[in-house]
Amino acid sequence: MPHSEPQALSLPDVRVPAKWTLGGLAAGLLLGLVLARDGGAPGIVAAADWLGGLWLRGLQMTIVPLVVALLVMGIVRTVAAASAGRMAAYSVGQFIAVLASGTIFAAFAMPALLRIFPVPASAAAALSGGAMGGPPPAVPGLLDFLTALVPTNVIAAASDSAILPLIVFFALFALAITRLPLEPRLQLSSLFEAIAGAMMVMIGWVLKLAPIGVFALALAVAAKSGTAAIGALAHYIALVASIGLVVMAAGYGLARFGGGIPLGRFARAMLPAQAVALSTQSSLASVPAMLGACNRLGLRQTSGEFVLPLAVAVFRATGPAMNLAVAIYVGHLAGVAMTPPVIAAGVVVALLTTLGAPSLPGAISFVSSIGPIALAMGVPLGPLALLVAVEVLPDIVRTVGNVTLDVAVTATVDRRAATDRG
Template sequence: MKKAWIILAALIAGLLIGMAVGDRSPLFHDIADVVGTIWLNGLRMTVIPLVVALLITGIVQTANAASAGRTATRSVITMISILVLVTIMAAIVTPALLAIFPLDPDAAQALRQAMGAVEPAAAPPPFSEFLKAVVPTNPFQAAASDALLPLIIFTIAFAFAITRLEAGKKQILAGFFEAMAEAMVTVISWVLALAPIGVFALGVVLGMTAGAAAFGALVHYVLVVTAIGTIIMLSAYPVAMFGARFNLFDFARAAIPAQSVAISTQSSLASLPAMVQGAKQLGVGARSTDIVLPMAVAIFRATSPAMNLAVAIYVAHWMGIELGPEQIVIGVAVASITTLGSVSLPGSISFIAAIAPICIAMGIPIEPLAVLVAIETFPDIMRTLGNVTMDIAVTGTIARAEGDLEKGEAA
């Protein structure tokens, strides 16, 4: 049984027990609340060092990939452009979906009560003050105060400075942060090993406070976030038609084997052989399948920044926080950037590592993430499905630009 299903079972069990107990045992509520909060704090303590280490490692790896030749450079530029575009799409579509299909107000109020009181978001500063604060005067103070965007700006500058060092020094620093990232991943894996206990405890609190409304809210969350991934998956088809000039039906047929593996494994890496076969079926040459597809799996997940931002916006909706334009812009920037550092992580770890920084930067509480990670199994299917479909479409687009499509196979 996969760990994700065990965590989901723990959440459901906690919700059911909490609903059964109701408000008859304040002591049981307090014990569950303490256990859940301790586990949540264990997740919180890893966010800053993990984001810094992963972002530096991801930028160095991306820069190394881009320096491998013209095809690699074109691939990196194309992939980053798509990541930014789909993230902007999520910033527009997610609030629209929530406006059309909002969470039931009574359920939202019950969920907010279960998560504890949340201070209303502070009024955004004037835009000039916002710009002044983007560059930190002290990156350590920015880290200590959870000022994620200034910290990320410094981290990006530092990472690109590492790429300009001579080979020996670059290897030392890159190796240090790679080791730091691996150590932090180990720490967070220890915390996630206790996830069934922590999620069960949080589920008990949620069930005791929100009752049956919790189930409806979680289903609503899955539908909204999955809708964003569905849009990205469907957008891969026009990319294939207009970018690679594939026949729509040929592309759809060639993508089915990789999509089938994606649904069953929820792993882009496991889907790579089927993606290679599908790309070759469409006439993509060996140069592109050998370079672009593995690069796409390593540094490009088209659904990640958009669906991560959608999660953050949904949490704000859940907690009754009105997001201003500055917060949305910050969310787009952080979601687009941090995806470079989390693409190689297991799903449950990347969920926390990628979404917590977005929430913190936007001034959104991260407490709901500890519950939402338990049901990430369902959106994660669409994440992987959208990723592999877009990977094949982008590979075909790069192959056409590089003259690496075999005649007679593509429309």
């Protein structure tokens, strides 16, 4: 395999109307509250239910092919990165350690937060009832769970949206691609990149209609549940964002103990990069500011110029932890039993689907990353269609946390490289 630094994926630039989507949510909630106060209008609520459900089906139809294509591309690129030299291999090892630690933390912390700060019953019904949810699925036993990981028919697994066996198959398929000669490896990589690009165009079309779809869903929910829906959304934002904030705080500990940088010095050096991340909600746009932070921290130029682009290409520090937290939250709303096998399925899928995931707009990454986790855990996808409207707020925490961990990992790799040479 050629030793080259992973490059950004040449996927289409899909714009998502985040402000209009948030506006559609607010308008739908307000109109729904008016209808609830006036006794409701069954015809309007039924029409909104149908329209919102149709938009949700449009989101769902793209999840499996998009996730499969991104998974194959991500694994191929991660393996390529790890084979690009000693520093690259150590960097990828650090990425995986951070991602695994954050995801395992979320697996324990989110259920604990939901026990300490439970969702009010009326608020839970607001987001999980009716067309938004459904009866919780039966929880399989451990042996059944392990047996189901190996699909006997991958086509049948895809048609049933059995995401975990699909991920197992395509993860192995991606590893097999990395063992092929250069020409067929590039051909298959290009094929899956093209599939991912086409799916992104399709999901972009669906998300352009997000203001209408979210308006319809919010209207139906608020008309049935009143102000409880607003309380549920605020509760959701607070809990999911808190998981991201803890992961981000761990970046300061990594910089201190892994990179040997005093906390105050690291915090001051990170402020400009975090400001850019806060304003742009883009790790890619924050790269120049992150390089500046590396310079202020006295890291070697070679470390910053190699590890940071690598981190932006294959590392989303807050991604799996916050994605798993969302799936657990929605599962809690829907009454899905969070048994060890269910949580384990979520952890595995959260980790695998984040490897090498490209930098996408918040709404698209929300659907493509959390959808497969929810499917693997038996969590209904319906509530995600409403929660995507408020993703702009947790996404700020995601981006600032990712930028902080990118520099912290760069400092750790720089210290390790200096030790190896010394």
